[in-house]
Amino acid sequence: MKIRKMMKRYCPKCKKHTEQKVSQSKKKTPFSTHPLAKAGKKRRGFGHGFGNRGTRGSKPAIGSFKMTGKKSSKKTDFRYECKECKKIWVQKKGFRAKKIEFT
Numbered sequence: 157m158k159i160r161k162m163m164k165r166y167c168p169k170c171k172k173h174t175e176q177k178v179s180q181s182k183k184k185t186p187f188s189t190h191p192l193a194k195a196g197k198k199r200r201g202f203g204h205g206f207g208n209r210g211t212r213g214s215k216p217a218i219g220s221f222k223m224t225g226k227k228s229s230k231k232t233d234f235r236y237e238c239k240e241c242k243k244i245w246v247q248k249k250g251f252r253a254k255k256i257e258f259t
């Protein structure tokens with residue numbers, strides 16, 4: 157998907173439409189946004205594996221042959237930088253796209 161580098165958007169600080177620079181932030185893992193949350197996490201529950209991982213029975217673990225829970229596209233995470241007040245606004249809702257191109 158092609159995205160324009162400069163966009164005219166509404167800036168709540170300037171209270172008018174201004175030229176804003178669009179950029180995509182880095183891909184984040186769940187704990188990079190809240191690093192301290194990792195420290196207190198106990199190795200328990202759903203996050204730490206579920207089931208017996210196919211060790212019992214003849215079938216391999218379902219995760220090894222099926223694309224379960226895997227999405228091939230990522231949600232966009234745009235930042236809009238207002239040219240006039242230099243404030244950066246984060247987009248409200250991302251949409252799924254495999255590839256983002258800035259033109």
Ligand SMILES: [Zn+2]
Nearest residue numbers: 167170238241
């Ligand atoms: Zn502004």
